[in-house]
Amino acid sequence: MSERMNIVTREENSPELTRQGVVITPLVDIFENDEEILLFADLPGVRQENLSVNLENNSLTIAGSRTLETRNQALFEEFGDAEYRRVFSMPQGIDTETVKAELKDGVLRLHLPKSEALKPRQIEVKAG
Amino acid sequence: MLTRWDDVDRMFQAMDVFRNRMNRLFTDFDRGWGLMPEQAVIAGWPRTNLYDAGDHLEVRVELPGITAQDLNVRVQGNSLEISGERKSLTPEGYSVHRQERGEAGFSRRFTLPVEVQADQVEAVLQNGILSLRLPKAESARPRKIEIKTE
Numbered sequence: 001m002s003e004r005m006n007i008v009t010r011e012e013n014s015p016e017l018t019r020q021g022v023v024i025t026p027l028v029d030i031f032e033n034d035e036e037i038l039l040f041a042d043l044p045g046v047r048q049e050n051l052s053v054n055l056e057n058n059s060l061t062i063a064g065s066r067t068l069e070t071r072n073q074a075l076f077e078e079f080g081d082a083e084y085r086r087v088f089s090m091p092q093g094i095d096t097e098t099v100k101a102e103l104k105d106g107v108l109r110l111h112l113p114k115s116e117a118l119k120p121r122q123i124e125v126k127a128g
Numbered sequence: 129m130l131t132r133w134d135d136v137d138r139m140f141q142a143m144d145v146f147r148n149r150m151n152r153l154f155t156d157f158d159r160g161w162g163l164m165p166e167q168a169v170i171a172g173w174p175r176t177n178l179y180d181a182g183d184h185l186e187v188r189v190e191l192p193g194i195t196a197q198d199l200n201v202r203v204q205g206n207s208l209e210i211s212g213e214r215k216s217l218t219p220e221g222y223s224v225h226r227q228e229r230g231e232a233g234f235s236r237r238f239t240l241p242v243e244v245q246a247d248q249v250e251a252v253l254q255n256g257i258l259s260l261r262l263p264k265a266e267s268a269r270p271r272k273i274e275i276k277t278e
Contacts, residue, residue: 027229031222038222042192042229044256068257072179072186075241079175079190106192106256 022082026062026108034120037094037112043084044106053101053110060088062108093118173234174210183269185240185262192256193229199253203246203262210258211235242268 029040043051045066054061064084093115100111179186189210191199199212213233218224243265250261 029218029227029229030225031219032225033222037225038219040193040229042256044190044192047255066255068177068188070177070179070186070188072181075178075180075185077177079177079188105195105253106190 022080024082024084025086026084028086034114036114037091039088039108039110039112041084041086041108041110042106043103043108045082046084046103046106048103051103051108053099053108055090055094055096055099058090058092060090060112062086062088062110173230174236176210176236176238178238178240180241184264185242185244185260187238187258187260187262189258189260190256191253191258194253194256196253199258201249201251201258201260203244203249205246206240206243208238208240208244208260208262209235210237244268 026041026043028042031038031040041062043062043064043066045068046064047066050066051064052061054063062084065082066084067081068079090112095113095115098113102109175190177188179188187208191212194212194214198215200210202209202211211234214230218227240262244262245265248263252259
């Protein structure tokens with residue numbers, strides 16, 4: 001029996017396991033206008049220092065974590081420490097240099113401006 | 129026929145995966161709504177924790193994107209009501225690609241296990257989490273009993 005247990009539990013003891021806990025996919029809203037793509041993500045409890053937004057190879061990764069600092073006895077608990085993570089693939093033509101991100105009231109607001117080439121343009125029609 | 133230890137190993141791994149999934153069943157169900165936008169607003173929203181800290185109760189509520197002005201907290205005796213409204217989220221002049229975050233009003237009422245002093249409740253809203261500190265009524269506080277020796 002103990003040998004069996006070893007086989008069963010070995011996977012969990014493997015050194016590759018670097019983190020544990022709940023990973024939440026944050027809910028997002030995505031809007032677009034001529035100038036930019038605007039993304040809102042719900043990240044309740046995440047502090048600015050625990051949040052990272054990465055743009056790499058046309059993929060946008062939002063990752064954050066929260067810890068609830070309480071040691072009191074829980075009478076009921078519907079949420080807890082968690083990790084937030086969500087990856088989006090970005091369309092071509094986002095001006096990565098001017099991306100802006102704000103975190104307010106547990107909501108991340110991400111402005112992804114379109115590069116000049118992608119903005120709609122009115123073509124002037126000349127009478128010949 | 130199992131001929132190698134590899135096979136045995138694999139079989140146990142498969143069982144392990146199954147067992148883990150069973151263990152996670154409830155948490156998955158709990159956060160599953162993140163992936164089902166049409167069911168985003170569930171009955172138990174906003175999610176709430178309640179802690180007992182001896183002389184006071186502590187409540188934490190997940191309220192992303194809600195400002196103090198849009199939030200009402202009412203306490204009376206042993207009943208607590210949290211209600212509010214999430215303002216319309218669609219910014220003007222934008223087209224919608226994806227909308228998963230709910231925007232309706234919400235209200236949730238709790239019966240606390242003990243009476244609290246309603247006039248001394250402290251509420252802090254920070255990073256989208258509301259923290260309430262509800263001092264217990266005098267009669268509900270834990271008391272240290274002095275033991276006399278004769």
